[in-house]
Amino acid sequence: MNNRREPIETGHQIIDKYFPNCQGAILAGSVVRGEATETSDLDIVIFDDSLNSSYRESLFEFGWYIELFAHNLSSYRFFFEDDCKEARPCMPRMVSEGEILKDKGVLPEIIKEAKELLEQGPEEWSKQTIDIKRYFITDALDDLIGCKDRGEGIFIANKLGELVSEFILRSNRKWIGSSKWVVRSLVHHDKELAKEFVEAFDMYYKKDDIVKIVSLVDKTLLPFGGRLFEGFSLGKNIAYCNK
Template sequence: MKRFDPCKAAELFILNDFPSCQGALLAGSVVRGEATETSDLDIVIFDSNLSSAYRESVIEFGWNIEVFVHNLTSYKEFFKSDCERARPSLPKMVSEGIVLRDSGFLDLIKQEARDLLEKGPEAWSAETIRIKRYFITDALDDFIGCIMRAEEIFIAHTLAEMVSEFVLRTNRQWIGTSKWILRSLKNYDEKFAYKFVEAFDAFYKTGDKNKIIAMVDDILQPYGGRLFHGFSLGK
């Protein structure tokens, strides 16, 4: 099927599938100029006639389309839950989205999203940091002691997720998963992001664990270093 221009495809999709909606935004990689051959269209719909929010995936006009449908209040709960988990998916889509339809309220919602993104996530408590230190230490010990290559690969993956989360949250930065781990790290500190990738890349290519071990110890050191002795949970 012919692949339409992304904005044209989004406009046709809205006209066909949500003709009575009061607001619509096109967001995602096509808006940021980062689209690839497998990118989809992220479309946010606002329709006051809906009783609840939902998400749906369709293929129309040559595009995979992810549509996030809200009434004029349901988005607020999603903003709240996204921010609580420090992964502001909907606020980011709304803030960066290109307006395709607006009955006069989208400026206010886009400003809500921008304000939340600028504020950043809530700071971790000392207890949360302590717990995270323990579990990172546990994974690091497993990584250091492991002698089976297949197991090392998966432990390294776990460490990458845990350590990136620790760095970002202790600095009150938004986190992400998959490709958004790297993007979040770059947004925080490009030099650190490069060092992070270099350490894990060296391990995956050569099996050398030293850069990962040194990096994790450097990250934990300001918070008391590795934690095992004396740790308890629920006592």
């Protein structure tokens, strides 16, 4: 990996080799944000009106692992919209934060679309959705509190971490993430809260101590009514026939 060429140079070489006639290309990901590690790859977003549809492809070229996200000049909108529905704006973020490698005049409008979507934030959760999420967080927390099997506990905690991070972010109309983007999204929202979140789960994984997790969950749910179990109902038909 030490003989890898510079990211920008590699990006141009990939374009010249695979998409010489494309209308636009953007280098995105950790190398652009200044967060690259030895295992980081290059994310390259292509806009080429000769493509029939979007596709994704993984390559190893010029000493780099490369992820290509290829679109024509309209197919990218599906991914913009779908990512935003899921509250994980991967494509809009790549396009808005990336570095332009090539542009024949199409990128300013596409970048503008991406930035506008990001600024809007995800759709606000309804009261019903918040209650459903409260219930499942409560259920997972109860499972963790009562768990006697360390192996089971690890995976209960994993699930609880996903649920709580999602609740924190979505109840504040913030974008969520998965894997490393769980922590990054929390940091972007509230650095101190992100630190508290990491410390709570770290204490459990290291010392089998759930005190901080319980405290974090209760603090998170309190503004919305706290834990929810008794009286929760989902899908119940309340219409009865009198016979």
